[in-house]
Amino acid sequence: MMYYDQYPAVTWIAVAAYIVTIISGLFGNAVILRAHFTDPAIQTKAYHYLVAHGALTDIIMCCVFTPLLLIYRANEHAHIIELSPLCELCVFSSTVCVSVQYVVFPLLSINREDVASRPLNPWLTKGQCKTIMIGAWSACAVVSLMQIGILHLTAEPDLSPKLYRCILVSRRFDAFSGAFLVYSFLLYCTSIFLTVRCYLQMYRRISMEESLHTVLTLDDTGRTKTCVIVAVVYTVFWTPFVLVQFYGIFGRYTEVVFNLHALSSIFGVMASAVSPYLYCTRDPYYKRRLAEKFGYAHAASRNNEIE
Numbered sequence: 603m604m605y606y607d608q609y610p611a612v613t614w615i616a617v618a619a620y621i622v623t624i625i626s627g628l629f630g631n632a633v634i635l636r637a638h639f640t641d642p643a644i645q646t647k648a649y650h651y652l653v654a655h656g657a658l659t660d661i662i663m664c665c666v667f668t669p670l671l672l673i674y675r676a677n678e679h680a681h682i683i684e685l686s687p688l689c690e691l692c693v694f695s696s697t698v699c700v701s702v703q704y705v706v707f708p709l710l711s712i713n714r715e716d717v718a719s720r721p722l723n724p725w726l727t728k729g730q731c732k733t734i735m736i737g738a739w740s741a742c743a744v745v746s747l748m749q750i751g752i753l754h755l756t757a758e759p760d761l762s763p764k765l766y767r768c769i770l771v772s773r774r775f776d777a778f779s780g781a782f783l784v785y786s787f788l789l790y791c792t793s794i795f796l797t798v799r800c801y802l803q804m805y806r807r808i809s810m811e812e813s814l815h816t817v818l819t820l821d822d823t824g825r826t827k828t829c830v831i832v833a834v835v836y837t838v839f840w841t842p843f844v845l846v847q848f849y850g851i852f853g854r855y856t857e858v859v860f861n862l863h864a865l866s867s868i869f870g871v872m873a874s875a876v877s878p879y880l881y882c883t884r885d886p887y888y889k890r891r892l893a894e895k896f897g898y899a900h901a902a903s904r905n906n907e908i909e
Contacts, residue, residue, distance in 0.1 A: 606860035619868040620672040627664030630878030631657040637891040659699040660874035666695040689768035701742035704793035711800035714826040828884040839873035842866040
């Protein structure tokens with residue numbers, strides 16, 4: 603089997619970045635999840651319910667997938683990550699988490715459209731959110747298990763070591779990389795289409811003359827912008843990894859590309875650490891909960907509105 607060497611500089615950069623991501627991501631997402639589970643007042647709100655699910659996927663990325671990458675990048679010659687069930691856990695956790703995030707993004711856009719155009723009779727209720735998310739987690743888990751099954755279907759193992767598929771590195775077009783690309787493309791396009799469509803409809807409705815009576819609070823306006831920013835940042839952070847994947851499959855794979863895979867994965871996992879801080883710095887409610895963690899109760903009291 604052909605294995606590539608990781609440059610020492612890449613090792614130091616990746617290991618340091620993964621450690622920072624794990625620590626900061628666990629803390630930031632824990633703030634959001636703690637707020638959801640300790641404050642009954644927000645548990646009935648669709649917006650907070652969806653944000654909590656986004657934080658849950660991010661915290662899984664930070665405490666499962668990223669540590670597994672850290673183990674590999676810290677000593678890639680050991681090939682520890684190739685062992686079962688670490689390899690399967692790596693594929694399963696990353697596929698589930700990214701998939702669920704791209705279900706949350708369009709649902710948040712629908713929620714923001716509800717607030718702007720039909721606040722008294724929202725189409726997406728907390729009950730509907732719960733049903734959809736149960737279905738989403740189940741469907742994404744099934745797809746992830748199928749991806750694990752394809753992981754073991756290798757016609758030419760010498761040309762495509764299991765190790766690289768474990769860390770989502772594709773060197774050639776085979777059943778695993780093909781399934782990954784098709785699923786990622788369909789998920790991404792569907793999610794982005796629905797998300798953009800909802801925000802455009804929301805913008806048109808509140809811009810129409812007959813909708814001038816619709817008055818959004820500063821909190822609602824800020825939350826809508828935050829939801830857009832989170833979706834954009836998350837996508838932008840994962841884009842370098844996807845581009846390297848495409849080049850690795852359809853271009854000429856070299857040791858440089860292998861190391862670019864490592865560097866691009868840093869941005870991908872960092873998305874799960876950045877998202878909670880976007881909420882905690884832009885949303886008044888989560889900003890207050892973050893302030894409380896540092897004991898700044900006097901500053902938090904000025905932002906005590908939930909909706």
